[in-house]
Amino acid sequence: MYDISIEMLIGRVIGLVIGFTLHEWAHAWSAYRLGDYTAYNQGRLTLDPRAHIEPLGIILALVAGFGWAKPVPVNPRAFYPDEKRGLVIVSLAGPVMNLLIAAVGSVLIRTLDSADLLPDFVYLVLGTVVMFNLVLFLFNLLPFSPLDGYKIAVGVLPPEQSYALVRRERDTTLLLMLLILLGAMTQGRFDILWTVLGPPLRLLFRVLVGVS
Numbered sequence: 001m002y003d004i005s006i007e008m009l010i011g012r013v014i015g016l017v018i019g020f021t022l023h024e025w026a027h028a029w030s031a032y033r034l035g036d037y038t039a040y041n042q043g044r045l046t047l048d049p050r051a052h053i054e055p056l057g058i059i060l061a062l063v064a065g066f067g068w069a070k071p072v073p074v075n076p077r078a079f080y081p082d083e084k085r086g087l088v089i090v091s092l093a094g095p096v097m098n099l100l101i102a103a104v105g106s107v108l109i110r111t112l113d114s115a116d117l118l119p120d121f122v123y124l125v126l127g128t129v130v131m132f133n134l135v136l137f138l139f140n141l142l143p144f145s146p147l148d149g150y151k152i153a154v155g156v157l158p159p160e161q162s163y164a165l166v167r168r169e170r171d172t173t174l175l176l177m178l179l180i181l182l183g184a185m186t187q188g189r190f191d192i193l194w195t196v197l198g199p200p201l202r203l204l205f206r207v208l209v210g211v212s
Helices: 006-033 055-064 083-114 120-139 148-156 159-167 169-185 192-209
Strands: none
Touching: 006 055, 006 083, 006 120, 083 120, 083 148, 083 192, 120 192, 148 159, 159 169, 169 192
16 A cells, blocks of 8 residues: 555646645535635636645645645635535535546546557556545545535534534544554554545445456
């Protein structure tokens, strides 16, 4: 998991730049469509990676497998009278975009493979692009702040459970950081996040790519 070939490094760079950029753009676009112009007014409704990429976040993503982009600002009050519904839609937009990127990459792999135009180098690059966007899709659905999954959970849970989760926002952030550090410091021997995300990640990859 921690050995990185040149093909994987190229795939990570491509996958992360595209994945982070379109992930944040999807948040901004969906918020704009629902009436929140905050991101638009701050120049975030753009496909220019420079508006979304956080240098330290992408470096850590390349090296450690976990990183971040510049979060898109969202004003839930702009979604009145159903602020929770609007926040859920905007939060879902980012991970869904990563799933779509993975699907497009998978179609390209299948097409090249069927035409016998898929050398190992290209497969590893494209496969890494697909894999990393699937990681972004699943990771961002975890119910820990500040991930999208936390905001989705707050929006869909019944009021009592939603309020309890809001009260634990800082705790979920700390827990997420501890889980990431645990995996990194033990070189994957006690990587709880990978244990949880690994099986659905491998299943999605096999279903989408279909290349052994």
